[in-house]
Amino acid sequence: PKASVTQFRVVKHELWMGHKVTRVELYPVTGRTHQLRVHCAALGHPILGDPAYGYYGEANPNGGFSNTMIRSISPTYATMELRDNVEKSVKESGRTMCLHAKELSLNHPVTGEWVSFSAAPSF
Secondary structure: OOOOOEEEEEEEEEEEOOEEEEEEEEEEOOOOOOHHHHHHHHOOOOOOOOOOOOOOOOOOHHHHOOHHHHHHHOOOOOOHHHHHHHHHHHHHHOOOOOOOOOEEEEEOOOOOOEEEEEOOOOO
């Protein structure tokens, strides 16, 4: 596997549908496929509603680590009971994955001008 780096900042701790969750800002330093999703899962804090790496994920929940390994890496990990309850709430609410690009900047493909876009998350 290729190396990948994600920086993050805790924005706040809050309640979402009665469950304790943490809102974070993620800054991908590298750009690997599913990088943010895998890194959050590997820290024991999967992105809400993640269909691949979340509690009911089709790929590798916990970013491929065992629950024992997650507990040793991240003592503040979300318990499996909490993950189960939150994921059930996500499904019941009809939400999709709670991952949102708050800001994007790029060179315009036609003009080459540097452009930036921003939008607040809906969750």
